Amino acid sequence: MSTTVPGLSPAELQRAARDHLWLHFTRMSGYTDGEVPIIVRGDGCYLEDTNGKRYLDALAGLFAVNIGYGFGEEMAEAAAAQMRELPFYTNWSYAHPRAIELAAEVASLAPGDLNRVFFCSGGSEAVESAWKLARQYYAARGERRWKAVARRIAYHGTTMGALSINGIASLRTPFEPLVPDVIHVRNTNRYHRPAEETEAEFTAFLLEDLDSAIEQAGPETVAMVIMEPVQNAGGSFMPPEGYWAGVREICDRYGILLCADEVITGFGRVGGWFASERYDIRPDLITSAKGLSSAHAAIGAVIARDAVMEPFLHDASMYMHGITFGGHPVQAAIALKNIEIMRRERIVEHVNAEQDAFRSTLAQLLDLPIVGDLRGTGFFYALELVKDKETRETFSEEECETLLRGFLSPRLFEAGLICRADDRGDPVVQISPPLVAEQAQFDEITGILGDTLAAAWEQMQR
Numbered sequence: 328m329s330t331t332v333p334g335l336s337p338a339e340l341q342r343a344a345r346d347h348l349w350l351h352f353t354r355m356s357g358y359t360d361g362e363v364p365i366i367v368r369g370d371g372c373y374l375e376d377t378n379g380k381r382y383l384d385a386l387a388g389l390f391a392v393n394i395g396y397g398f399g400e401e402m403a404e405a406a407a408a409q410m411r412e413l414p415f416y417t418n419w420s421y422a423h424p425r426a427i428e429l430a431a432e433v434a435s436l437a438p439g440d441l442n443r444v445f446f447c448s449g450g451s452e453a454v455e456s457a458w459k460l461a462r463q464y465y466a467a468r469g470e471r472r473w474k475a476v477a478r479r480i481a482y483h484g485t486t487m488g489a490l491s492i493n494g495i496a497s498l499r500t501p502f503e504p505l506v507p508d509v510i511h512v513r514n515t516n517r518y519h520r521p522a523e524e525t526e527a528e529f530t531a532f533l534l535e536d537l538d539s540a541i542e543q544a545g546p547e548t549v550a551m552v553i554m555e556p557v558q559n560a561g562g563s564f565m566p567p568e569g570y571w572a573g574v575r576e577i578c579d580r581y582g583i584l585l586c587a588d589e590v591i592t593g594f595g596r597v598g599g600w601f602a603s604e605r606y607d608i609r610p611d612l613i614t615s616a617k618g619l620s621s622a623h624a625a626i627g628a629v630i631a632r633d634a635v636m637e638p639f640l641h642d643a644s645m646y647m648h649g650i651t652f653g654g655h656p657v658q659a660a661i662a663l664k665n666i667e668i669m670r671r672e673r674i675v676e677h678v679n680a681e682q683d684a685f686r687s688t689l690a691q692l693l694d695l696p697i698v699g700d701l702r703g704t705g706f707f708y709a710l711e712l713v714k715d716k717e718t719r720e721t722f723s724e725e726e727c728e729t730l731l732r733g734f735l736s737p738r739l740f741e742a743g744l745i746c747r748a749d750d751r752g753d754p755v756v757q758i759s760p761p762l763v764a765e766q767a768q769f770d771e772i773t774g775i776l777g778d779t780l781a782a783a784w785e786q787m788q789r
């Protein structure tokens with residue numbers, strides 16, 4: 328039976344959701360009896376469901392709604408104006424004003440000579456496009472390089488190329504064989520390193536690992552090193568001092584393109600329009616999505632240095648890649664409006680000004696026995712949960728199931744806080760609210776997390 332009537336009642340929506348809607352990365356069995364949470368509206372940092380229950384969205388709709396939920400009217404006007412003028416045309420051989428304006432705007436915000444912008448529909452497509460671009464860049468120069476280097480536990484998307492790049496084995500395994508070849512190297516998780524190791528030693532250790540992995544793979548076969556400036560999966564792994572300069576140097580030594588995956592970190596999340604600027608990464612490519620439109624549109628981009636485009640500027644050469652919706656004029660108009668709002672509301676400045684207050688508020692949670700570490704920067708934090716703070720012993724897989732999915736996720740949901748309890752690496756709670764969050768939200772997040780994590784600790788002692 329199909330239910331096609333618009334304006335369904337909450338009960339009808341529930342039924343239609345269960346009957347028809349296939350949720351992403353979701354154990355659908357959980358909704359055989361339980362209610363599907365149905366979000367109907369948002370304002371600022373808050374969301375409301377069909378039952379009128381409010382949630383503080385401390386995950387910004389998957390690290391994406393950077394301006395929060397309060398600018399819908401303005402965005403709708405921009406979208407409607409574009410719909411009236413030109414609802415769609417492609418970027419395949421043609422251009423239109425909004426894609427051009429957005430490309431110029433993004434190029435002006437991106438660091439250095441990252442001037443060339445290729446649009447796509449989201450983060451996975453951006454990563455996919457970057458890898459294809461890197462492969463073809465070398466082919467255009469008469470070299471055959473195809474391999475990518477990424478880090479363990481890192482998430483880079485779900486399309487086959489991007490999925491292959493992921494460093495999370497459980498995501499990859501069901502879809503093997505994957506796209507050849509990806510080499511996974513160490514990430515910058517310092518929490519479980521020896522206590523006596525200095526930061527400089529840690530950096531040297533990581534760079535040695537990267538260097539030897541490339542050596543072993545055959546440097547002349549490696550097209551791209553792709554890494555997030557601050558790694559999300561595993562819980563906001565920060566780069567140690569000297570790390571990015573070292574990665575850049577290794578890429579230069581072997582002539583490998585360096586791609587900063589800024590799908591999360593771009594557009595203000597860690598302060599600065601791009602984290603590449605903040606950490607002086609000097610990438611050849613940046614992948615971007617989410618914050619580019621604050622998730623008000625399905626748009627992503629690969630931003631490339633002039634030098635990467637150079638081999639494609641001659642004779643019959645072309646980047647043999649395209650996506651119907653890449654650079655869609657309505658999506659581009661929305662992204663332009665997002666950037667305008669971010670500038671006007673001084674969102675990036677707000678993150679820079681408030682990040683210390685946010686961090687020190689969250690740091691109160693370090694008093695709890697279950698919270699081993701707080702890491703991150705900007706509006707991008709993670710709390711690592713431990714069984715024993717002294718030894719930093721982590722929870723077993725079975726304990727994580729009880730702790731995260733059995734207890735924390737439902738409790739936080741009940742308490743009206745959306746954040747992520749995650750164990751793709753060691754168990755962490757990820758906190759990444761809209762960039763308009765203020766002290767009131769920092770306090771609310773910390774208060775709810777404090778109560779819930781204290782209860783979780785009690786539960787785990789039983």
Ligand SMILES: Cc1ncc(COP(=O)(O)O)c(C=O)c1O
Nearest residue numbers: 449450451482483484588590591
């Ligand atoms: C760093 C990074 N790259 C790529 C992606 C994939 O983006 P999307 O879900 O838009 O395909 C994500 C998504 O979370 C991400 O965090």
